[in-house]
Amino acid sequence: MSDQDIQIPTFDPFKDSEAEDAGPGTKDYVHVRIQQRNGRKCLTTIQGLRKDYNYNKILKDFKKEFCCNGTVVQDLELGQVIQLQGDQRKSVSQFLINAGLVKKDKIKIHGF
Numbered sequence: 001m002s003d004q005d006i007q008i009p010t011f012d013p014f015k016d017s018e019a020e021d022a023g024p025g026t027k028d029y030v031h032v033r034i035q036q037r038n039g040r041k042c043l044t045t046i047q048g049l050r051k052d053y054n055y056n057k058i059l060k061d062f063k064k065e066f067c068c069n070g071t072v073v074q075d076l077e078l079g080q081v082i083q084l085q086g087d088q089r090k091s092v093s094q095f096l097i098n099a100g101l102v103k104k105d106k107i108k109i110h111g112f
Contacts, residue, residue, distance in 0.1 A: 030102045032089050034111035044088040047081045049101065055080050058101070066091055087111075 030048040037043060049055070055072045059082055063070055070084040084092070089109050096102040 029106055029108045030096065032092050032107060032109050034087055034089055041085075042087055044084040044086065044092060045081050046084075046092060046096075047075075047078050049080075049082075051079070053101065055082060058082065061099075062088075062092065062095070065095060 028048050030046065033045045033047075035043045035045060049058070059070050059072055062068075062082070062084055066084065066086075066088050068085045068088065070082060073081045073083055075081050089111060093107045093109055096107065097104050
């Protein structure tokens with residue numbers, strides 16, 4: 001038997017990390033924040049969704065589901081940010097998980 005006939009199995013250490021990037025919302029965290037306006041009024045902001053999603057369709061579903069108004073804002077540093085009226089942090093995170101847009105461990109909820 002010669003040394004050339006032996007086949008050694010190869011192992012790619014980066015194969016697992018490439019497979020994880022294929023799923024929805026796996027690159028970075030999705031940040032759900034609350035911003036206090038004046039008095040009891042507040043805004044919920046969602047940033048970090050994948051760029052290939054249609055933000056206007058997601059916003060339309062949010063508005064129907066939570067009975068609130070909202071908008072998509074273009075920010076120079078953060079990219080597109082969805083803003084919703086009221087404190088919708090828990091319901092937004094639950095909606096994103098149930099719709100399959102983001103995994104549960106990739107959502108960060110900020111606020112009081």
